[in-house]
Amino acid sequence: MSHRPWRDIVRRKSRQIMVGNVPIGGDAPIAVQTMTNTPTEDAAATIAQIRRCEEVGADLIRVSCPTVEATAAMPAIVRGVKIPIIADIHFHYKRALEAADAGAACLRINPGNIGSPERVKEVVRAAKANGCAIRIGVNAGSLERHLLEKYGEPCPEALVESAFEHAKMLEDADFHNFKVAVKASDVFLAVAAYNELAARSDYPLHLGITEAGGLIGGTVKSSIGLGMLLWGGVGDTLRVSLSAEPEEEVKVGYHILKSLGIRARGVKIVSCPSCARQGFDVIRTVETLEKRLAHITTELSLSVLGCVVNGPGEARETDIGLTGGGNGKHMVYLSGVTDHHVADDSIVDHIVKLVEAKAAEIEAAKLAAETAQAAA
Template sequence: MTAAIRPWRQIQRRKCRQIMVGKVPVGGDAPITVQTMTNTVTADAKATIEQIRRVEEAGADIVRVSCPDVESTAALREIVRAATIPVVADIHFHYKRAIEAAEAGAACLRINPGNIGSADRVREVVQAAKDHGCSIRIGVNAGSLEQDLLEKYGEPCPEALVESALDHARILEDHDFREFKISVKASDVFLAVAAYQGLAEACDYPLHIGITEAGGLRAGTVKSSIGLGMLLWGGIGDTIRVSLSADPVEEVKVGYEMLKSLGLRRRGVTVISCPSCARQQFDVIKTVEVLEDRLSHITTPLSVSVIGCVVNGPGEATMTDIGFTGGGKGTHQVYLGGVPAHRLKDEGIVDHLVKLVEAKAAEIERAKAAEAVVA
């Protein structure tokens, strides 16, 4: 079931131009994309491709790989051929790596044009991007601001990040290149949010948002959720990366959970569950833990509520596709489409719910396929 759209639930996304990262649109009216970055040695094409396979299965729309040396860009051609999603080549200072990455088939170059040397070098990189259909991401980071800006402002601040981003953007514009997006990341939530807010007002380019170096899985998820949540709620952000010291698959999962929680994009099962208390009639925590793992293969958007007792259970069940509420004497209530459907004993709760979800997902997909045929 889909909750009704209320004025207080609607997010008005910032209007901006749209670019293409390979075949994936970013900005404009395109869905907010979720991306991640590999942490393998890029020159090891086999290991990098294997990791990309895993993030593709998790739902990543775009993946970035670091290309610090010629061995990395040499492996990039094989990696790009094997990937089913666009590959972004992360370049910092060496302009030749950017040209090699474009020639190898990278969909996008992450590079700051002001950092790669002379005007001739910038011109060569821009021409390579044009020749090979690459977009560019200008990636400003509070930890690597230009020295002149640090001297001007005294420290990393929102104004310095925005000025750096606009300076780099101007270089690309001067070369008649506008297929780019911008990021102004910082590990400090307040600094990052303020910088993105300032940049959103100063230009109409798509914005890649993230809180950089956010930390480990738990701390980084919390920190990123606060910062990106503020930006997304304010309509800012066209593509996101959750930077975690964790498996890149976790970055993708957290990214989707953020978008799902704000109603900006849905993928897979949304589980609504209670924290459990003395009123619970079954082990809610263990049930949800196993259920989420068992349902990770479902990509169809739908909702499931798992509530331990009848205090909030029936109410939550009316707002989800499938509901499960704990009842007395080991007998519980199952809801389908918000309506009580049947009772269930303690045994086989997870197996039963998984079957119901799989059946509902299949029903939804059949309906989509039928609509597509009619259209």
């Protein structure tokens, strides 16, 4: 039991599947994924973009496969990257068959627009033969006609019914290595649908607020929707759908998980919005630190506060703290304890060195613990 029970998140118990070498569901970490926006036919450009996403922590990546040329490029793409590839299939079920043969780790299909049940069964056969997972991608914007006629409009009940209908197709074919998404651009609709599906199944769930918008608006919208679901323990993997570069989607995804204490990667910066009391330019300092510390993957915390009103209190809760002071000298805290001062013109370089040193210390301690455990 946590000493802070109001922070506890009780995660829903879902069954676990594998997407390539990445476990999804069960007690596995919530996976962060994104999607390429390069022409898939251009294997070199697609590989380069995927590698940039790998650098910021993407666990999985989806690649659109609308043409024969796109699926023909898939073997080279799969060989050129480290993370599992999800082939995104719409309308042309044969692209799914080709992608499975080409090395895709997962096939994302929207059963509402892929065609007849027999075509879905063909996709299942290809997935089985190639060890692929499947993601059932139900979307409020492409629900089946009979459900729209039944319910009159996209609603939680329609999305969930669609999910169960297509899950049954897979289960009837003795295929269980699948996850489900019930996405909508309306936050309330998406959250209600996911909660209903979570309550009625043990399927691993891929979360997303689809067509969320640009970098700022889409981040806010996704944070609200995904935050509500994750706080309630729902969700096994996620994508933040932004009209922005895929790397930004990954970064926002990690920030959401980090804010909820679910999964951390890199430096968590606690900083004030700045005011007239600030002893240094907080906004510019934080902007620069975020860029300079982007290469750190070790989990640690840094507080950057412009004055002594909240600075010391926040510094006690972080690995490294900086509080603005007078006369161009500012207090640095290490492990919550006042340690030394730093001058205005040295702030960024000094903090970067401290963070890098702390990250190295943490990694060395992890290695020592692992070595000791292996020797025991």
